[in-house]
Amino acid sequence: MTIYKTNDYQDMSRKAANIISAQIIMKPNCVLGLATGSSPIGLYKQLIEWYQKGDLDFSKVTTINLDEYKGLGPDDDQSYRYFMNENLFNHINIDKARTYVPNGLEMNEEKACSDYNQVIAQSGGIDIQLLGLGNNGHIGFNEPDSVFKCETHCVNLTPSTIEANRRFFENEDAVPRQAYTMGIKNIMQAKKILVVVSGEAKAKALKDALYGPVTPSVPASVLQLHPDVTIVADKAALKLIN
Ligand code: GLP
Numbered sequence: 600m601t602i603y604k605t606n607d608y609q610d611m612s613r614k615a616a617n618i619i620s621a622q623i624i625m626k627p628n629c630v631l632g633l634a635t636g637s638s639p640i641g642l643y644k645q646l647i648e649w650y651q652k653g654d655l656d657f658s659k660v661t662t663i664n665l666d667e668y669k670g671l672g673p674d675d676d677q678s679y680r681y682f683m684n685e686n687l688f689n690h691i692n693i694d695k696a697r698t699y700v701p702n703g704l705e706m707n708e709e710k711a712c713s714d715y716n717q718v719i720a721q722s723g724g725i726d727i728q729l730l731g732l733g734n735n736g737h738i739g740f741n742e743p744d745s746v747f748k749c750e751t752h753c754v755n756l757t758p759s760t761i762e763a764n765r766r767f768f769e770n771e772d773a774v775p776r777q778a779y780t781m782g783i784k785n786i787m788q789a790k791k792i793l794v795v796v797s798g799e800a801k802a803k804a805l806k807d808a809l810y811g812p813v814t815p816s817v818p819a820s821v822l823q824l825h826p827d828v829t830i831v832a833d834k835a836a837l838k839l840i841n
Pocket of ligand 1: 730
């Protein structure tokens, strides 16, 4: 595992964007596993800037996102599909037909999940999976649990995640209670994993994930078992480490 300590969010975003860019340059038809949340927004902005300068070409890239709220469609401005369009896809030369997000409007959970597992399998494997870290140690929407859930599944969001994500919605009642998310096995099968973490609020979760026991009660702790993980975190997030 490689840990890069950066001064702040902006530095973190630039460093992480460098790593994603290197992947695209080395393998133009790569499969990127992407994430939402506030952590990757700066990274996406940086990628857009480099694309606009002519340094990056997304025309052959495939993307597979981690998760989506159940019940929200692409036109809902709180859906993760909408987030990805707004924060990245609408600004680069990616073929949207090759950008995948779980179908939040599919109410048949079994179908939504098996369709998405098929998308992942047919992609030939994720070259690099980008992750943020939830305050409670979740990755994607894999919430603390008594077991690691393997593949894409429908999850009941925990009160702490509902509270953390409430800032994006009008009020707490508007936050969906369920989501579809890639499972831990899907994430662990990525060839490389890149985690971006910023801010003191994440310090405890980051320490537990990197140095605590590997346990489904801290889902990100499973990353200790992956052979190629890079953490890019700012000083505040690394406050409890070193
Ligand atoms: C959500 C997403 C996660 C993300 C987490 C942290 O729950 N499903 O993929 O990592 O939030 O979000 P943020 O980066 O805004 O702190």
